Amino acid sequence: MFLSINEHDPAPIYLQIVSQVKDQIAAGVLRPGDDLPGVRELADTLNINLHTVHRAYQKLRDDGLIHLRLGRRAKIAPLRESPPSQTDLESALIAPLNQLITEAYHLRLSDDDFRRLVDELLQTRKERSTRP
Amino acid sequence: MFLSINEHDPAPIYLQIVSQVKDQIAAGVLRPGDDLPGVRELADTLNINLHTVHRAYQKLRDDGLIHLRLGRRAKIAPLRESPPSQTDLESALIAPLNQLITEAYHLRLSDDDFRRLVDELLQTRKERSTRP
DNA sequence: CATCCGTTATAGTACTTATATAACAGTCGC
DNA sequence: GCGACTGTTATATAAGTACTATAACGGATG
CATH class of the missing domain: 1.10.10.10 (Winged helix-like DNA-binding domain superfamily/Winged helix DNA-binding domain)
Known part of the structure; x- marks a missing residue:
């Protein structure tokens, strides 16, 4: 490691x-x-x-x-089974995501460019991950 | 305010x-x-x-x-004119976005659900913003 | 000049981060 | 059971950040 x-x-x-x-x-x-x-x-x-x-x-x-x-x-640990609660989403994802969206606005990055950036990072992540 | x-x-x-x-x-x-x-x-x-x-x-x-x-x-201040440099993007958006994507993975949120969440927040943001 | 502003200086308290040294308490192989 | 590994707890110290308090400085404006 x-x-x-x-x-x-x-x-x-x-x-x-x-x-x-x-x-x-x-x-x-x-x-x-x-x-x-x-x-x-x-x-x-x-x-x-x-x-x-x-x-x-x-x-x-x-x-x-x-x-x-x-x-x-x-x-x-083994993977968690239960799906995330709304509370988990709120604190762990929604609030920080909103903050990033605000940052993106001030960097003058369009909504579409932001979506494209998210897609790109998701894709890169997928390609990097080890498959069985 | x-x-x-x-x-x-x-x-x-x-x-x-x-x-x-x-x-x-x-x-x-x-x-x-x-x-x-x-x-x-x-x-x-x-x-x-x-x-x-x-x-x-x-x-x-x-x-x-x-x-x-x-x-x-x-x-x-007036809106910034210059588009964001790659360095700005890296430090201000890419790194924290990757961290959120990792968090989403551990919350067992699918890529599509993550995209949907982003879309939803972008949409909500748009609706809330004041128009001239 | 008086009165509003942002700015700087100094000092003290509280909390977080990271360090160091030491000891405690389970697990595992011999 | 002993010894060598593990995580865990206790205590103390140092450095950095966040916030407060009080005071003074210096530009803008009527």
Whole structure:
């Protein structure tokens, strides 16, 4: 598993880890049942503190993406079954999407161009993902 | 002009102000040439500090949305002319959009449903915006 | 000049992020 | 059971950001 932290990225290190693990799960690089590196091991690899990795793992567990059990390695959780609730959509997607749409307006990007950008990113994502 | 700050929102107060002003400009509620409230006036209205408002105004100026001149009220800037550079797109839209797409995946929202959500929000936005 | 503006300076509090060191508590293979 | 791995908790420290408070500065306007 390859992870990297960007010093210049204003985002906290632990969230950079969370984001990259989520990406790799979505891309199929990491699959349910796979083990994650130990907190000490990953901390050494990235030259960061044990607790920073631990915090990232806790966030991933809270988001339902990995399983954590004392004494065992962290493990990628099986896919969630239940469809998203309206509340999940609201907080996780709708609000931030509206913010991006506003940003796009101020960059003078047309609605159609915005749709095209979304399509392009969805397509790129699909092509990159690992197929069985 | 109506602004409100949400205590429970984890976003900083000054960014909540920035976000709401951007929304109102995009919606046509605020138009180029319009005056914004004075920093002291808005601070009093929202029961926050003068500097917090000032910081929001600085951010809006840095983003090119308002004009600030010593001794004068803050003013909504004219629309930007230049189309967005690839760099602007990358940092302001592409990266966060990819993150939302990953989130959508983990919420088990299909690509089509994601496109539909985007369309819906674009449509709602259009209907809400003020026409001359 | 008085009064409105944005701006700068300084200081203090609170919270978040990341670090460091240490110890605790399950799991697993020998 | 022992030892070497795992995640977990506790405590302390340092740095950065967000917000507040008070005060003063300097341009614009009647």
